[in-house]
Amino acid sequence: MFVSLRTAFMVIAALTGSSVAPAQVTPATEPLISEGPVPASMKVIPLPAAEAPDPLSPLGEEVVQPEDTIDPQATLAEAVASMRSSDPGSRELECLAVGIYYEAKSESLKGQLAVGHVIANRAESGRFPSSYCGVLFQRSQFSFIRGRSLPSVPRASQDWQDAVAIAKIVDQELQPSPMGKALFFHARRVSPGWRLTRVGTLGNHVFYR
Template identity: 30%
Template sequence: MTTSSIRPNAHSAKERECLARAMFFESHRSSREGLVAVGTVVMNRVAADEYPNGICGVVGQKNQFAPGVMTRKMNSKAMPDVMAAADAVLKGERHPKVKNAKFFHQAGLKFPYKNMHYVLVAGGNAFYEKRSRAERLDGPLRKQSELAAAGLVENKPVAIAAGTEELEAMTLSYGAE
């Protein structure tokens, strides 16, 4: 994990809580890597014009994150780790393999869409960028062996194909937690 060279912004306690909520409910509190990956997606959306302004606007956007993400109680022994990861993301830390990805879904699900370019599987989620047809034709096919060799997956079996017709047969197998 790397820290951005951008100076950290001053964030309010409310923004910190909103970020922590997204990280808590979406990463399944499975690993720091998963927490920071979700936090990176949130911050990528904050920086993008097509999403609401601010962390709470992004996290609270309808149908984008887990139901009740803004209202459910966060009761867990993992809270100190979640808050520490949220603070690190607010200070500029980003998961380097997420890069500019603004999307993720639960690992193990499969979708027939050709525009999903997977970059990482972590914290029970598969992270991806949406790519245009031109970008897909220029981009490499991401097979399980390539992802493993590039260190893009946790030490769990995963099969991912993206960027061509092979995506229609894509299978993600994350394994039992």
């Protein structure tokens, strides 16, 4: 299973970090890293060039790249196409993918990427819980969350598999957020009156920091 540094860092932070009171961001209140000669018996005889191990592999074995490795120059659409899967691979990535799916499955891939980065930005900010699941389950933040269980998703659908791919791209920081370090967003159809710095509008969402 491939686990990125970002996921590993957040899991460690969630287990060992001190408790930080989460920001309550709702429309009703406020918005949402021994000298001497060497004996002959101990002298090292170099291997012939043909038998020397590959310097890139300590054991001279073939180096296997992670399954999700993609060309860093790939477009977002190319990256999503190569990373689609019905299985996120970890609980944290599942939370991130569920957030993307329920908040932005009808948006463009770029819009989904922006929403995914908002969840990741929150987890890294120090102002919110330090994991994707913690961010998702913070009280009154995401309307699709009920209690402490993730809602079910149609795993065979392309919308879900796209969300999983976007979650991996966000987690591995393969594509930057089109909305920078935004921490909040809302649908364009509502006007919560937040006193925040507006970052921009993308698709059906308005983003703030």
